[in-house]
Amino acid sequence: MNLKYLDLLAQKYDCEEKVATEIINLESILDLPKGTEHFVSDLHGEFQAFQHVLRNGSGNVKVKIKDLFKNELSEEELNEFATLVFYPEEKLQLIKSHFSSKAELQEWYIEVIERLLKLISYASSKYTRSKLRKALPKQFVYIIEELLYKTDEFKNKKDYYAKMVTQIISLGQADKLIIGLAYTTQRLVVDHLHVVGDIYDRGSDPHKIVDTLIDYHSVDIQWGNHDVLWIGAFAGSKVCLANILRICARYNNLDIIEDVYGINLRPLLNLAEKYYEDNVAFRPKRISDEKMTEQEQLQITKIHQAISIIQFKLESPIIKRRACFDMTDRLVLEKVDYEKNTATIHGNTYSLDGTCFTTINPEQPDELLEEESQVMDKLLFSVQHSEKLARHMKFLMKKGSLYLKYNGNLLIHGCIPLDEDGNMEKMEIEGKSYAGRELLDVFERYLRYSFAHPEETDDFATDMVWYLWTGEYSSLFGKREMTTFERYFIKDKETHKERKNPYYYLREDEEICRKILTEFDMNPDYGRIINGHTPVKERDGENPIKANGKMLVIDGGFSKAYQSTTGIAGYTLLYNSYGMQLVAHQLFNSKEEVLQNGTDVLSAKRLVDEELERKKVRETNIGNGLMQEIFNLNSLREYRYMK
Ligand SMILES: O=P(O)(O)OC[C@H]1O[C@](O)(COP(=O)(O)O)[C@@H](O)[C@@H]1O
Ligand SMILES: [Mn+2]
Numbered sequence: 299m300n301l302k303y304l305d306l307l308a309q310k311y312d313c314e315e316k317v318a319t320e321i322i323n324l325e326s327i328l329d330l331p332k333g334t335e336h337f338v339s340d341l342h343g344e345f346q347a348f349q350h351v352l353r354n355g356s357g358n359v360k361v362k363i364k365d366l367f368k369n370e371l372s373e374e375e376l377n378e379f380a381t382l383v384f385y386p387e388e389k390l391q392l393i394k395s396h397f398s399s400k401a402e403l404q405e406w407y408i409e410v411i412e413r414l415l416k417l418i419s420y421a422s423s424k425y426t427r428s429k430l431r432k433a434l435p436k437q438f439v440y441i442i443e444e445l446l447y448k449t450d451e452f453k454n455k456k457d458y459y460a461k462m463v464t465q466i467i468s469l470g471q472a473d474k475l476i477i478g479l480a481y482t483t484q485r486l487v488v489d490h491l492h493v494v495g496d497i498y499d500r501g502s503d504p505h506k507i508v509d510t511l512i513d514y515h516s517v518d519i520q521w522g523n524h525d526v527l528w529i530g531a532f533a534g535s536k537v538c539l540a541n542i543l544r545i546c547a548r549y550n551n552l553d554i555i556e557d558v559y560g561i562n563l564r565p566l567l568n569l570a571e572k573y574y575e576d577n578v579a580f581r582p583k584r585i586s587d588e589k590m591t592e593q594e595q596l597q598i599t600k601i602h603q604a605i606s607i608i609q610f611k612l613e614s615p616i617i618k619r620r621a622c623f624d625m626t627d628r629l630v631l632e633k634v635d636y637e638k639n640t641a642t643i644h645g646n647t648y649s650l651d652g653t654c655f656t657t658i659n660p661e662q663p664d665e666l667l668e669e670e671s672q673v674m675d676k677l678l679f680s681v682q683h684s685e686k687l688a689r690h691m692k693f694l695m696k697k698g699s700l701y702l703k704y705n706g707n708l709l710i711h712g713c714i715p716l717d718e719d720g721n722m723e724k725m726e727i728e729g730k731s732y733a734g735r736e737l738l739d740v741f742e743r744y745l746r747y748s749f750a751h752p753e754e755t756d757d758f759a760t761d762m763v764w765y766l767w768t769g770e771y772s773s774l775f776g777k778r779e780m781t782t783f784e785r786y787f788i789k790d791k792e793t794h795k796e797r798k799n800p801y802y803y804l805r806e807d808e809e810i811c812r813k814i815l816t817e818f819d820m821n822p823d824y825g826r827i828i829n830g831h832t833p834v835k836e837r838d839g840e841n842p843i844k845a846n847g848k849m850l851v852i853d854g855g856f857s858k859a860y861q862s863t864t865g866i867a868g869y870t871l872l873y874n875s876y877g878m879q880l881v882a883h884q885l886f887n888s889k890e891e892v893l894q895n896g897t898d899v900l901s902a903k904r905l906v907d908e909e910l911e912r913k914k915v916r917e918t919n920i921g922n923g924l925m926q927e928i929f930n931l932n933s934l935r936e937y938r939y940m941k
Pocket of ligand 2: 711
């Protein structure tokens, strides 16, 4: 043990009692039940639904309320109390408006504060007092602790406690206290949150999700292909930037680009107005019922075409300069016969519909017009100077990774590329061959390098970020090709199909999952793999719990665009000291609906498994860290205090 380190440690623990106290504290924490982890994926900008799932703890807040009060409260009262915990600010106003006299309101305050304290005491029962203290509203810690840890067996403090509560009310602090206690409850129910990718794209509020995660008490992120697209755009990849603009235009989310991130779209709009007309294939999707004027729709339709053509042009030089990407099949603009208006794909020739090739020179289809090139330079400048986007992307880089090994489980958004025989597929990169975990580690190294060098726009690392979005061996994409061009211009749906990596059927097999866990140095008897990325077709009877529980796919369609596929509105995987459960969320219509009639989103729960014995902190990542601290403290004791 490094003595310099122990001398440093001794500054903090400058006497034996302090060392002993800390060892006692840490050792006892190790024997507490493990904290409850929540896993969600593929939020795709659906902030309201995500926020509701955090506020109701994926149903767990209601469970705890029922555990405590089902015998004393009616169904309606239980719902009203639960809604107060979910949305305290709004619900408080609603409830207070029903009271006519101050006395009645005072009565209600005393009752609901008492109830909230009971709920917090129950929700925090497996945590230390210090962990609870950190979750309490700062301004009321002293009062709440006094009330929480009431010790009145000698009947000396009855009036003291009663006075405390009435004083809170008479000094007009009751609302703030109730709101604080409600948020403390929400926070206690979710000890740690994992977001298994695809925060961005399609939904209207990805930025609100990221802001919520930035303020969240304990969270990690495994990047999805859509997240990496946004990271790439910020890191200097013009083709990634073209993709996020295209997808925002496609889903009528250009306000995220302009209003939220302050990226100037005027140059792109001028270009679009100059060269493009209306085009049905490029009209923005109307997922939610927001209003759009004909003029707005036409503008977006033109922008959508302009940026799509720029994207296809930008893909071409990358494919040509990166032989190891092996993507010559995707040189789509060179497959077009501009005379006949057809394209030849995999040997078959198809007529093209809704083409918008005005800015394409058939002699050199991937050549950007000078003005297209200028538009991209201006867009990249604007993206890389967006304070808010910088903050969000830096957060994704800080809290994110391509995969995560946590408490024995492997979390990854997409896949581990496999061949038909279930072997890890190799990819040759800069003269070296990588597969399995090594391949993912090298992907992440390139992504981090590109992010650290935003001024480099055409280097290998930046091209590799785009590869992660659409490359055949990308662990985030997991398909042989992305048929974006075909989906826009060819009616024949056969050409739209995207062949999935064998991983997506092989992962149903327990042995394959065990092999992957072993590849990541994890215990195959104990661990599980948790994926997002592919919407689980629950409505067709697909089971998200696969390979005898070794594989859990949790993309349940938070994204409205995919709810018709899944039939539900997202999953949350819960992992507490008793084991794992999977919660399927029904459609979340609106916060207003929950506020009005307390109908919380009904969530069907499935048991994934039951632990043989309760899992303790000792068996978790956090536990490993604590045991290391205990080791250091014992070394300090021997070195300094045990003579
Ligand atoms: O339906 P959209 O939004 O055009 O997206 C289709 C594209 O999105 C992808 O599914 C990737 O996005 P996901 O990771 O959300 O699946 C591509 O495979 C496909 O080409
Ligand atoms: Mn995805």
